[in-house]
Amino acid sequence: MNATCPLPLQKYPTITLAHGGGGRLMHQLIREMFHKAFGSSPDAHDSAVLKIPQNKIAFTTDSFVVRPLFFPGGDIGSLSIHGTVNDLAMSGAEPLWLTASFIIEEGLPMETLWKIVSSMARAAESAKVKIVTGDTKVVERGHGDGIYINTAGVGVLHHDLHIHPHSVRAGDIILLSGDVGRHGMAVMSSRESLEFETTIQSDSAPVAAPVLDLLKAGLNLHCLRDCTRGGLITTLNEIASSANLSFEIHESAIPIQPEVQGACEMLGLDPFYVANEGAFVIFVAEKEAKLALEILKSHIQTAQACQIGQVLEDGVAPVLIKNTLGTRRIAPVLSGEQLPRIC
Amino acid sequence: MKYQDEYREKDSVQAYAHALSKITTQPWKIMEVCGGQTHSIVKYGIDELLPPQIELLHGPGCPVCVTPIEYIDKAISIAKNNPKVIFCSFGDMLRVPGTDEDLYAAKAKGADVRVVYSPLDAVDIARKNPNREVVFFAVGFETTAPANAMAVDQAYKEKLKNFSLLVSHVLVPPALEALLGSPSNSIQGFLAAGHVCTIMGTNEYLPISEKYKVPIVVTGFEPLDILQGVYMLIQQLEEGRHNVENQYERCVKSQGNLPAQNKIRQVFQVIPRTWRGLGEIPQSGFRLNSLYEKYDAENKFGPVANPIKENSLCHIGEVLQGQIKPHQCPSFGKLCTPENPLGATMVSNEGACAAYFHYRSHS
Numbered sequence: 001m002n003a004t005c006p007l008p009l010q011k012y013p014t015i016t017l018a019h020g021g022g023g024r025l026m027h028q029l030i031r032e033m034f035h036k037a038f039g040s041s042p043d044a045h046d047s048a049v050l051k052i053p054q055n056k057i058a059f060t061t062d063s064f065v066v067r068p069l070f071f072p073g074g075d076i077g078s079l080s081i082h083g084t085v086n087d088l089a090m091s092g093a094e095p096l097w098l099t100a101s102f103i104i105e106e107g108l109p110m111e112t113l114w115k116i117v118s119s120m121a122r123a124a125e126s127a128k129v130k131i132v133t134g135d136t137k138v139v140e141r142g143h144g145d146g147i148y149i150n151t152a153g154v155g156v157l158h159h160d161l162h163i164h165p166h167s168v169r170a171g172d173i174i175l176l177s178g179d180v181g182r183h184g185m186a187v188m189s190s191r192e193s194l195e196f197e198t199t200i201q202s203d204s205a206p207v208a209a210p211v212l213d214l215l216k217a218g219l220n221l222h223c224l225r226d227c228t229r230g231g232l233i234t235t236l237n238e239i240a241s242s243a244n245l246s247f248e249i250h251e252s253a254i255p256i257q258p259e260v261q262g263a264c265e266m267l268g269l270d271p272f273y274v275a276n277e278g279a280f281v282i283f284v285a286e287k288e289a290k291l292a293l294e295i296l297k298s299h300i301q302t303a304q305a306c307q308i309g310q311v312l313e314d315g316v317a318p319v320l321i322k323n324t325l326g327t328r329r330i331a332p333v334l335s336g337e338q339l340p341r342i343c
Numbered sequence: 344m345k346y347q348d349e350y351r352e353k354d355s356v357q358a359y360a361h362a363l364s365k366i367t368t369q370p371w372k373i374m375e376v377c378g379g380q381t382h383s384i385v386k387y388g389i390d391e392l393l394p395p396q397i398e399l400l401h402g403p404g405c406p407v408c409v410t411p412i413e414y415i416d417k418a419i420s421i422a423k424n425n426p427k428v429i430f431c432s433f434g435d436m437l438r439v440p441g442t443d444e445d446l447y448a449a450k451a452k453g454a455d456v457r458v459v460y461s462p463l464d465a466v467d468i469a470r471k472n473p474n475r476e477v478v479f480f481a482v483g484f485e486t487t488a489p490a491n492a493m494a495v496d497q498a499y500k501e502k503l504k505n506f507s508l509l510v511s512h513v514l515v516p517p518a519l520e521a522l523l524g525s526p527s528n529s530i531q532g533f534l535a536a537g538h539v540c541t542i543m544g545t546n547e548y549l550p551i552s553e554k555y556k557v558p559i560v561v562t563g564f565e566p567l568d569i570l571q572g573v574y575m576l577i578q579q580l581e582e583g584r585h586n587v588e589n590q591y592e593r594c595v596k597s598q599g600n601l602p603a604q605n606k607i608r609q610v611f612q613v614i615p616r617t618w619r620g621l622g623e624i625p626q627s628g629f630r631l632n633s634l635y636e637k638y639d640a641e642n643k644f645g646p647v648a649n650p651i652k653e654n655s656l657c658h659i660g661e662v663l664q665g666q667i668k669p670h671q672c673p674s675f676g677k678l679c680t681p682e683n684p685l686g687a688t689m690v691s692n693e694g695a696c697a698a699y700f701h702y703r704s705h706s
Contacts (some may be wrong), residue, residue, distance in 0.1 A: 261347070323387050341405060342433040
């Protein structure tokens with residue numbers, strides 16, 4: 001793939017309303033940029049026509065509005081691929097095809113758009129998915145945050161499991177694929193007015209490969225979920241409420257990079273509620289936990305996988321955390337987003 | 344993480360809990376002054392590790408909680424009614440309920456409200472936006488005063504005309520005196536706030552300890568800090584002593600941080616202040632002194648209104664004075680939740696009600 005922007009920048013260094021107007025400029029943008037980056041089908045039409053290998057598919061969609069557009073360890077482009085690919089993987093599906101829709105603010109530098117589109121193309125390649133159709137709209141300056149991206153994805157299921165909170169059973173072991181809090185802190189560290197120097201990189205990565213390997217090994221996965229907005233604890237609460245069960249989590253078992261811990265301490269944030277873009281939880285029967293961990297540890301994205309807790313029949317709250325001191329506390333869903341504290 | 348893990352280590356904490364049970368012979372009521380300590384206590388279940396005779400009362404040391412409602416209303420009014428204003432605040436002020444709404448709601452309605460981590464970031468925003476008016480909500484105890492003083496002084500030195508502070512600064516020692524002087528006082532000892540004393544030192548607590556015959560132990564925020572602080576306090580109480588002691592020696596020196604104190608004195612003057620839930624306390628806060636008065640948002644945007652009455656269903660005053668525990672308020676978890684807070688103690692990161700709601704069973 002060409003490393004430089006394929007559009008003649010000297011003429012159109014920024015996105016104009018005409019790039020979304022349906023005329024020649026829009027077609028040039030699609031042809032010269034999107035098709036170059038994502039590839040195009042000779043029979044391109046209003047919709048992509050695709051052959052589904054089996055009768056059970058997974059289908060999902062997600063919108064990406066991250067600010068800033070580029071952050072340590074990723075950007076809105078790679079995020080828009082990883083987010084949707086991972087949502088498919090959480091159903092145990094092999095991700096196959098994505099759509100990509102762009103809402104671009106007038107004035108966005110063409111070079112910036114190219115960087116984002118290139119990043120999407122690289123992310124799609126590494127996640128082994130194809131971007132098969134899409135859409136472009138341009139909104140007036142001041143009506144968007146540079147660019148918003150929506151991706152929808154289709155994946156195919158090679159199993160008959162019902163990977164869902166309803167399949168979680170008392171006694172199940174709760175595994176976590178890796179350390180938590182990196183994505184949210186990486187984005188926060190580069191956000192205007194909260195900038196702080198750090199080496200924290202987002203954990204944004206595709207995780208379908210380890211999930212497919214777990215399934216290939218014949219493991220009966222009860223539930224999977226990526227710990228995105230609201231972080232680990234919010235994700236666990238969602239599953240516990242849906243399953244009508246209680247989870248006990250061991251605080252000391254949850255891996256956190258020291259830099260993330262330090263930044264959270266400084267800002268007064270709880271890393272267990274900070275967003276991730278690669279970390280996910282896995283619920284399996286106790287007898288399958290060891291093999292699941294071995295498989296996860298063999299993949300670079302999930303090399304730090306560990307057991308963090310167990311499913312209880314009944315508890316005083318959906319999620320309980322056993323502190324490092326041995327006492328227990330409730331870990332509820334937060335009312336809104338976490339805010340940095342005063343002192 | 345260094346300076347953290349060793350203070351959350353189970354064996355050391357349990358050793359102190361065990362030692363405490365050996366020296367405690369009678370009931371004692373002690374107050375942790377700072378909301379950060381309250382959160383640590385509730386989060387780690389430290390109160391569950393103490394002998395049953397020791398009752399921890401949660402104190403008023405939550406800067407967000409004690410900021411009077413009329414200041415929240417003024418902040419919202421400045422942000423909403425002046426399109427040129429960029430209103431900057433620490434994050435946890437945004438959810439504090441004013442009379443009708445909070446700063447979050449004002450932001451959603453179009454006010455330019457921004458969260459900053461440091462007042463110096465607000466100065467930077469003023470520098471970069473010469474055609475806008477930048478107002479920073481300067482709340483807090485002695486801990487945040489030096490940075491706020493530095494921000495104003497920076498603006499003064501750079502002759503920035505578009506920067507001001509809405510000041511609602513309060514001081515810990517006068518509040519302790521107000522609590523101890525109350526006829527209903529039951530506090531027998533204090534865990535003083537380690538970060539406040541990092542700035543101010545420990546000497547200003549000597550006359551209070553002497554006058555009211557109460558032991559005061561300057562204490563940190565990690566579980567081991569708090570247990571050690573409680574141990575030092577109970578040891579004094581059991582021995583009939585009332586000294587000022589320093590558990591948080593790794594940060595606090597008896598004279599405090601002198602350059603920070605000088606900066607505070609250069610910029611602020613001590614005045615009476617109204618505390619949310621506690622009322623007016625003499626000589627308990629700061630305002631900008633005459634040299635810096637043109638940086639006072641009240642001079643630019645008009646004075647803050649007279650004190651406004653709290654919602655009678657909110658028992659914030661009793662909570663902040665340690666007279667009731669959050670779950671003993673009839674509104675707790677029913678009429679008052681983080682989504683629909685009646686008082687600031689339910690929304691602040693350092694509020695006692697928020698700590699109980701977040702970490703404890705609501706029944």
